[in-house]
Amino acid sequence: MVKIEFDREKCTGCMLCVELCPNEVLEFKENIGKGSIIVARPDACCACMTCAGKCPKRAISINQDVPHKRYVDDGNETPFAPLSEDLIVKYARFSEELERVLKLRWKPVAITLIQKGDPLPHVPVPGVRLRYCQSLIMARRGLSILMPPQSHACPDGTSILGLAKIPHKLATGEIYVQLGKLATREAAANMVKERPSLPQGSVRATLVTPLESVVMKPDVVAVIAPPESMMWLCMSLTYYTGKRMNFQMSSYNAQCVETTLYPYTTGEMNMSLGCYGCRAISDLGEDMMFMGIPIDKMPIVMEGLEYLGRKAIPDARSKVYLPPLI
Numbered sequence: 001m002v003k004i005e006f007d008r009e010k011c012t013g014c015m016l017c018v019e020l021c022p023n024e025v026l027e028f029k030e031n032i033g034k035g036s037i038i039v040a041r042p043d044a045c046c047a048c049m050t051c052a053g054k055c056p057k058r059a060i061s062i063n064q065d066v067p068h069k070r071y072v073d074d075g076n077e078t079p080f081a082p083l084s085e086d087l088i089v090k091y092a093r094f095s096e097e098l099e100r101v102l103k104l105r106w107k108p109v110a111i112t113l114i115q116k117g118d119p120l121p122h123v124p125v126p127g128v129r130l131r132y133c134q135s136l137i138m139a140r141r142g143l144s145i146l147m148p149p150q151s152h153a154c155p156d157g158t159s160i161l162g163l164a165k166i167p168h169k170l171a172t173g174e175i176y177v178q179l180g181k182l183a184t185r186e187a188a189a190n191m192v193k194e195r196p197s198l199p200q201g202s203v204r205a206t207l208v209t210p211l212e213s214v215v216m217k218p219d220v221v222a223v224i225a226p227p228e229s230m231m232w233l234c235m236s237l238t239y240y241t242g243k244r245m246n247f248q249m250s251s252y253n254a255q256c257v258e259t260t261l262y263p264y265t266t267g268e269m270n271m272s273l274g275c276y277g278c279r280a281i282s283d284l285g286e287d288m289m290f291m292g293i294p295i296d297k298m299p300i301v302m303e304g305l306e307y308l309g310r311k312a313i314p315d316a317r318s319k320v321y322l323p324p325l326i
Protein backbone atom coordinates (compact mmCIF):
# COMPACT_ATOMS: atom_id res chain seq x y z
CA MET A 1 0.00 0.00 0.00
CA VAL A 2 1.30 3.47 -0.94
CA LYS A 3 0.84 6.24 1.65
CA ILE A 4 0.78 9.82 0.35
CA GLU A 5 1.20 12.51 2.98
CA PHE A 6 1.22 16.30 2.71
CA ASP A 7 2.89 18.84 4.92
CA ARG A 8 -0.04 21.27 4.96
CA GLU A 9 2.10 24.05 6.45
CA LYS A 10 4.47 23.97 3.48
CA CYS A 11 1.91 23.45 0.70
CA THR A 12 1.02 26.63 -1.19
CA GLY A 13 -1.75 25.06 -3.28
CA CYS A 14 0.16 25.63 -6.53
CA MET A 15 -1.51 22.52 -8.07
CA LEU A 16 1.66 21.28 -9.74
CA CYS A 17 1.33 17.84 -8.15
CA VAL A 18 -2.26 17.55 -9.40
CA GLU A 19 -1.24 18.46 -12.94
CA LEU A 20 1.78 16.15 -13.06
CA CYS A 21 0.28 13.02 -11.50
CA PRO A 22 -0.02 10.59 -14.42
CA ASN A 23 -2.77 8.60 -12.73
CA GLU A 24 -4.97 11.51 -11.59
CA VAL A 25 -4.68 10.46 -7.97
CA LEU A 26 -4.62 13.98 -6.51
CA GLU A 27 -7.27 16.71 -6.57
CA PHE A 28 -7.60 20.31 -5.48
CA LYS A 29 -10.38 20.82 -2.96
CA GLU A 30 -11.67 24.27 -2.16
CA ASN A 31 -12.50 25.48 1.32
CA ILE A 32 -10.36 23.04 3.28
CA GLY A 33 -7.90 25.75 4.24
CA LYS A 34 -4.14 25.73 3.88
CA GLY A 35 -2.84 22.96 1.68
CA SER A 36 -5.90 22.19 -0.39
CA ILE A 37 -4.77 18.99 -2.10
CA ILE A 38 -6.46 15.69 -1.33
CA VAL A 39 -5.76 12.10 -2.28
CA ALA A 40 -8.89 11.40 -4.30
CA ARG A 41 -7.96 7.97 -5.75
CA PRO A 42 -5.35 6.36 -3.46
CA ASP A 43 -5.61 2.95 -5.14
CA ALA A 44 -4.52 4.44 -8.48
CA CYS A 45 -1.17 5.61 -7.07
CA CYS A 46 1.74 3.62 -8.49
CA ALA A 47 4.39 5.31 -6.30
CA CYS A 48 6.11 6.90 -9.29
CA MET A 49 7.24 9.78 -7.00
CA THR A 50 6.62 12.42 -9.68
CA CYS A 51 4.54 14.58 -7.34
CA ALA A 52 7.06 14.38 -4.49
CA GLY A 53 9.99 15.03 -6.82
CA LYS A 54 8.40 18.06 -8.49
CA CYS A 55 6.74 19.75 -5.50
CA PRO A 56 8.60 23.08 -5.17
CA LYS A 57 8.03 23.10 -1.40
CA ARG A 58 8.98 19.45 -0.78
CA ALA A 59 5.60 19.11 0.89
CA ILE A 60 4.79 15.55 -0.25
CA SER A 61 6.12 12.27 1.07
CA ILE A 62 5.42 8.89 -0.48
CA ASN A 63 5.86 5.85 1.71
CA GLN A 64 5.36 2.21 0.92
CA ASP A 65 4.96 -0.64 3.39
CA VAL A 66 7.91 -2.92 3.12
CA PRO A 67 6.88 -6.53 3.77
CA HIS A 68 9.43 -9.26 4.22
CA LYS A 69 10.78 -11.01 1.17
CA ARG A 70 7.85 -12.63 -0.63
CA TYR A 71 7.02 -14.64 -3.71
CA VAL A 72 4.08 -14.57 -6.09
CA ASP A 73 1.51 -17.25 -5.37
CA ASP A 74 1.44 -18.45 -8.94
CA GLY A 75 -1.60 -20.72 -8.98
CA ASN A 76 -0.51 -21.92 -12.41
CA GLU A 77 -1.58 -25.23 -13.84
CA THR A 78 1.68 -25.37 -15.79
CA PRO A 79 4.56 -25.95 -13.39
CA PHE A 80 7.67 -23.87 -13.92
CA ALA A 81 10.28 -25.87 -15.85
CA PRO A 82 13.81 -25.09 -14.68
CA LEU A 83 16.40 -24.13 -17.29
CA SER A 84 18.75 -26.91 -18.35
CA GLU A 85 22.10 -27.10 -16.61
CA ASP A 86 23.87 -26.66 -19.98
CA LEU A 87 22.22 -23.31 -20.59
CA ILE A 88 22.84 -22.10 -17.04
CA VAL A 89 26.54 -22.89 -17.45
CA LYS A 90 26.64 -21.31 -20.93
CA TYR A 91 25.15 -18.00 -19.73
CA ALA A 92 27.38 -17.97 -16.65
CA ARG A 93 30.39 -18.30 -18.99
CA PHE A 94 29.11 -15.42 -21.13
CA SER A 95 28.84 -13.30 -18.00
CA GLU A 96 32.30 -14.22 -16.78
CA GLU A 97 33.85 -13.44 -20.17
CA LEU A 98 32.07 -10.11 -20.51
CA GLU A 99 33.23 -9.09 -17.05
CA ARG A 100 36.78 -10.33 -17.58
CA VAL A 101 37.48 -8.96 -21.07
CA LEU A 102 35.71 -5.64 -20.68
CA LYS A 103 36.66 -5.29 -16.99
CA LEU A 104 33.06 -4.43 -16.24
CA ARG A 105 32.25 -2.73 -12.98
CA TRP A 106 28.71 -4.11 -12.95
CA LYS A 107 27.30 -7.54 -13.71
CA PRO A 108 25.58 -8.10 -17.06
CA VAL A 109 21.84 -8.52 -16.54
CA ALA A 110 19.55 -11.13 -18.06
CA ILE A 111 16.05 -9.86 -18.89
CA THR A 112 13.01 -12.06 -19.51
CA LEU A 113 9.57 -10.71 -20.38
CA ILE A 114 7.33 -13.48 -19.06
CA GLN A 115 4.34 -13.85 -21.34
CA LYS A 116 0.71 -14.00 -20.25
CA GLY A 117 -0.13 -17.59 -19.27
CA ASP A 118 3.48 -18.63 -18.72
CA PRO A 119 4.48 -19.93 -15.29
CA LEU A 120 6.49 -17.75 -12.94
CA PRO A 121 9.82 -18.77 -11.44
CA HIS A 122 10.40 -18.84 -7.69
CA VAL A 123 12.15 -15.47 -7.54
CA PRO A 124 11.35 -12.80 -4.90
CA VAL A 125 9.23 -9.79 -5.81
CA PRO A 126 10.37 -6.45 -4.34
CA GLY A 127 8.76 -5.30 -1.11
CA VAL A 128 8.02 -1.90 -2.64
CA ARG A 129 7.06 -0.77 -6.12
CA LEU A 130 10.09 -0.13 -8.32
CA ARG A 131 10.58 1.34 -11.74
CA TYR A 132 11.62 -1.27 -14.28
CA CYS A 133 14.96 0.50 -14.72
CA GLN A 134 15.52 0.43 -10.95
CA SER A 135 15.15 -3.35 -11.04
CA LEU A 136 17.81 -3.53 -13.78
CA ILE A 137 20.10 -1.32 -11.79
CA MET A 138 19.68 -3.56 -8.74
CA ALA A 139 20.24 -6.71 -10.80
CA ARG A 140 23.59 -5.40 -12.01
CA ARG A 141 24.61 -5.58 -8.31
CA GLY A 142 23.62 -9.24 -8.10
CA LEU A 143 19.89 -9.28 -7.18
CA SER A 144 17.20 -11.31 -8.97
CA ILE A 145 13.85 -9.54 -9.14
CA LEU A 146 10.48 -10.67 -10.44
CA MET A 147 7.94 -7.90 -11.02
CA PRO A 148 4.28 -8.50 -11.90
CA PRO A 149 2.32 -5.33 -12.84
CA GLN A 150 1.54 -4.42 -9.22
CA SER A 151 5.29 -4.22 -8.44
CA HIS A 152 5.99 -1.63 -11.16
CA ALA A 153 6.18 2.06 -10.28
CA CYS A 154 6.75 3.74 -13.64
CA PRO A 155 3.49 4.18 -15.56
CA ASP A 156 5.44 4.69 -18.78
CA GLY A 157 7.59 1.57 -18.49
CA THR A 158 4.67 -0.54 -17.24
CA SER A 159 2.51 0.25 -20.27
CA ILE A 160 5.38 0.13 -22.78
CA LEU A 161 6.29 -3.37 -21.64
CA GLY A 162 2.70 -4.59 -22.05
CA LEU A 163 1.97 -5.01 -18.35
CA ALA A 164 -0.82 -2.44 -18.01
CA LYS A 165 -2.88 0.19 -19.77
CA ILE A 166 -1.21 3.48 -20.59
CA PRO A 167 -2.63 6.39 -18.54
CA HIS A 168 -4.39 9.09 -20.59
CA LYS A 169 -1.87 11.85 -19.83
CA LEU A 170 0.97 9.68 -21.08
CA ALA A 171 -0.89 8.42 -24.14
CA THR A 172 -1.51 11.98 -25.32
CA GLY A 173 1.99 13.11 -24.40
CA GLU A 174 0.49 15.94 -22.30
CA ILE A 175 2.65 15.15 -19.28
CA TYR A 176 5.95 15.56 -21.16
CA VAL A 177 5.01 19.14 -22.04
CA GLN A 178 4.00 19.80 -18.43
CA LEU A 179 7.34 18.43 -17.29
CA GLY A 180 9.09 20.78 -19.72
CA LYS A 181 10.67 17.90 -21.66
CA LEU A 182 9.08 18.65 -25.05
CA ALA A 183 7.97 21.92 -26.62
CA THR A 184 4.47 21.12 -27.78
CA ARG A 185 1.74 18.52 -27.43
CA GLU A 186 2.30 17.62 -31.07
CA ALA A 187 5.97 16.86 -30.42
CA ALA A 188 5.05 14.86 -27.33
CA ALA A 189 2.34 12.91 -29.17
CA ASN A 190 4.84 12.15 -31.91
CA MET A 191 7.41 10.87 -29.41
CA VAL A 192 4.77 8.54 -27.93
CA LYS A 193 3.61 7.40 -31.38
CA GLU A 194 7.12 6.60 -32.60
CA ARG A 195 8.19 4.47 -29.65
CA PRO A 196 7.32 0.78 -29.71
CA SER A 197 5.19 -0.87 -27.04
CA LEU A 198 3.79 -4.33 -26.42
CA PRO A 199 0.04 -5.03 -26.43
CA GLN A 200 -1.61 -4.30 -23.11
CA GLY A 201 -1.73 -7.39 -20.89
CA SER A 202 0.57 -9.46 -23.11
CA VAL A 203 3.35 -9.58 -20.51
CA ARG A 204 2.69 -11.13 -17.13
CA ALA A 205 5.86 -10.08 -15.32
CA THR A 206 9.39 -8.83 -15.89
CA LEU A 207 12.28 -10.87 -14.59
CA VAL A 208 15.80 -9.54 -14.18
CA THR A 209 18.69 -11.61 -12.85
CA PRO A 210 22.45 -11.41 -13.07
CA LEU A 211 23.44 -13.26 -16.27
CA GLU A 212 25.70 -15.43 -14.12
CA SER A 213 22.67 -16.89 -12.30
CA VAL A 214 19.75 -17.10 -14.74
CA VAL A 215 16.65 -19.13 -13.92
CA MET A 216 14.81 -18.67 -17.23
CA LYS A 217 16.03 -18.24 -20.77
CA PRO A 218 16.67 -14.51 -21.16
CA ASP A 219 15.25 -12.47 -24.03
CA VAL A 220 17.84 -9.72 -23.79
CA VAL A 221 21.15 -9.17 -22.00
CA ALA A 222 21.76 -5.65 -20.69
CA VAL A 223 25.24 -4.28 -20.15
CA ILE A 224 25.70 -1.06 -18.18
CA ALA A 225 29.15 0.35 -18.84
CA PRO A 226 31.12 3.38 -20.07
CA PRO A 227 31.33 4.28 -23.80
CA GLU A 228 34.65 2.51 -24.32
CA SER A 229 33.12 -0.86 -23.38
CA MET A 230 30.16 -0.16 -25.66
CA MET A 231 32.62 0.41 -28.49
CA TRP A 232 34.11 -3.06 -27.98
CA LEU A 233 30.66 -4.64 -27.85
CA CYS A 234 29.79 -3.02 -31.20
CA MET A 235 33.08 -4.23 -32.68
CA SER A 236 32.46 -7.72 -31.29
CA LEU A 237 29.13 -7.94 -33.09
CA THR A 238 30.61 -6.80 -36.40
CA TYR A 239 33.94 -8.64 -36.06
CA TYR A 240 33.11 -10.99 -38.94
CA THR A 241 31.09 -8.62 -41.11
CA GLY A 242 32.48 -5.12 -40.69
CA LYS A 243 28.92 -3.82 -41.07
CA ARG A 244 27.88 -0.42 -39.84
CA MET A 245 25.25 -0.27 -37.11
CA ASN A 246 22.09 1.76 -36.63
CA PHE A 247 20.83 2.47 -33.16
CA GLN A 248 17.34 3.55 -32.20
CA MET A 249 17.52 6.29 -29.57
CA SER A 250 15.41 9.15 -28.39
CA SER A 251 16.73 9.48 -24.84
CA TYR A 252 13.20 8.84 -23.58
CA ASN A 253 12.29 5.52 -21.95
CA ALA A 254 15.88 4.38 -22.16
CA GLN A 255 15.81 1.07 -20.39
CA CYS A 256 12.28 -0.13 -21.08
CA VAL A 257 12.29 0.86 -24.77
CA GLU A 258 15.86 1.30 -25.95
CA THR A 259 17.67 -1.35 -23.91
CA THR A 260 14.85 -3.91 -23.73
CA LEU A 261 12.06 -3.52 -26.26
CA TYR A 262 14.09 -2.67 -29.36
CA PRO A 263 16.38 -5.68 -29.01
CA TYR A 264 13.38 -7.82 -28.03
CA THR A 265 11.20 -6.86 -31.00
CA THR A 266 13.83 -6.35 -33.72
CA GLY A 267 16.45 -8.95 -32.78
CA GLU A 268 19.09 -6.19 -33.11
CA MET A 269 21.56 -4.95 -30.54
CA ASN A 270 20.67 -1.45 -29.37
CA MET A 271 22.56 1.19 -27.44
CA SER A 272 21.07 3.84 -25.16
CA LEU A 273 22.38 6.97 -23.52
CA GLY A 274 19.88 6.66 -20.70
CA CYS A 275 16.92 8.95 -20.01
CA TYR A 276 16.19 11.60 -17.42
CA GLY A 277 13.83 9.18 -15.64
CA CYS A 278 16.27 6.35 -15.04
CA ARG A 279 19.12 8.73 -14.25
CA ALA A 280 17.05 10.64 -11.70
CA ILE A 281 15.95 7.57 -9.73
CA SER A 282 19.23 5.70 -9.52
CA ASP A 283 22.87 5.99 -8.63
CA LEU A 284 23.97 5.67 -12.26
CA GLY A 285 27.18 7.51 -12.96
CA GLU A 286 27.14 10.20 -15.65
CA ASP A 287 29.63 8.15 -17.64
CA MET A 288 27.45 5.03 -17.82
CA MET A 289 25.34 3.98 -20.78
CA PHE A 290 23.39 0.88 -21.78
CA MET A 291 23.50 -1.86 -24.35
CA GLY A 292 20.68 -4.32 -24.96
CA ILE A 293 21.81 -7.51 -26.72
CA PRO A 294 19.15 -9.97 -27.97
CA ILE A 295 19.93 -13.40 -26.58
CA ASP A 296 20.27 -14.90 -30.06
CA LYS A 297 23.05 -12.42 -30.83
CA MET A 298 25.03 -13.31 -27.71
CA PRO A 299 27.05 -16.21 -29.24
CA ILE A 300 28.35 -14.03 -32.09
CA VAL A 301 29.08 -11.12 -29.75
CA MET A 302 30.96 -13.42 -27.38
CA GLU A 303 32.97 -14.96 -30.19
CA GLY A 304 33.97 -11.55 -31.53
CA LEU A 305 34.82 -10.37 -28.01
CA GLU A 306 37.01 -13.39 -27.44
CA TYR A 307 39.16 -12.55 -30.49
CA LEU A 308 39.27 -8.84 -29.71
CA GLY A 309 40.19 -9.66 -26.12
CA ARG A 310 43.35 -11.49 -27.23
CA LYS A 311 45.13 -8.47 -28.76
CA ALA A 312 43.03 -5.50 -29.87
CA ILE A 313 41.52 -4.67 -26.48
CA PRO A 314 44.66 -5.06 -24.34
CA ASP A 315 46.75 -3.19 -26.93
CA ALA A 316 44.32 -0.30 -27.12
CA ARG A 317 43.93 -0.16 -23.35
CA SER A 318 47.67 -0.04 -22.84
CA LYS A 319 47.71 3.00 -25.15
CA VAL A 320 50.43 1.55 -27.41
CA TYR A 321 49.22 3.85 -30.18
CA LEU A 322 49.68 7.00 -28.15
CA PRO A 323 52.37 9.20 -29.74
CA PRO A 324 55.08 10.56 -27.42
CA LEU A 325 53.90 13.66 -25.61
CA ILE A 326 55.81 16.84 -26.41
Ligand code: SF4
Binding pocket: 006, 010, 011, 012, 013, 014, 015, 016, 017, 018, 035, 037, 054, 055, 056, 057, 058, 059, 060
Ligand atom coordinates in the same frame (compact mmCIF):
# COMPACT_ATOMS: atom_id res chain seq x y z
S1 SF4 B 1 3.08 20.75 -5.65
FE1 SF4 B 1 3.50 20.90 -3.46
S2 SF4 B 1 3.07 23.02 -2.95
FE2 SF4 B 1 2.10 22.63 -4.94
S3 SF4 B 1 0.00 22.00 -4.40
FE3 SF4 B 1 1.22 20.14 -4.56
S4 SF4 B 1 1.90 19.74 -2.44
FE4 SF4 B 1 1.21 21.85 -2.52
Ligand code: SF4
Binding pocket: 004, 020, 021, 022, 023, 024, 025, 026, 044, 045, 046, 047, 048, 049, 050, 051, 052, 062
Ligand atom coordinates in the same frame (compact mmCIF):
# COMPACT_ATOMS: atom_id res chain seq x y z
S1 SF4 C 1 3.36 9.00 -6.59
FE1 SF4 C 1 2.85 9.22 -8.80
S2 SF4 C 1 0.88 8.20 -9.06
FE2 SF4 C 1 1.15 8.55 -6.84
S3 SF4 C 1 0.15 10.52 -6.44
FE3 SF4 C 1 2.30 10.97 -6.84
S4 SF4 C 1 2.42 11.42 -9.02
FE4 SF4 C 1 0.45 10.38 -8.66
Ligand code: SF4
Binding pocket: 131, 132, 133, 134, 154, 155, 156, 157, 158, 252, 253, 254, 255, 256, 257, 275, 277, 278
Ligand atom coordinates in the same frame (compact mmCIF):
# COMPACT_ATOMS: atom_id res chain seq x y z
S1 SF4 D 1 13.57 3.86 -18.35
FE1 SF4 D 1 12.29 5.66 -17.99
S2 SF4 D 1 10.28 5.12 -18.79
FE2 SF4 D 1 11.43 3.20 -18.60
S3 SF4 D 1 10.90 2.39 -16.57
FE3 SF4 D 1 12.70 3.67 -16.30
S4 SF4 D 1 11.97 5.72 -15.76
FE4 SF4 D 1 10.26 4.55 -16.64
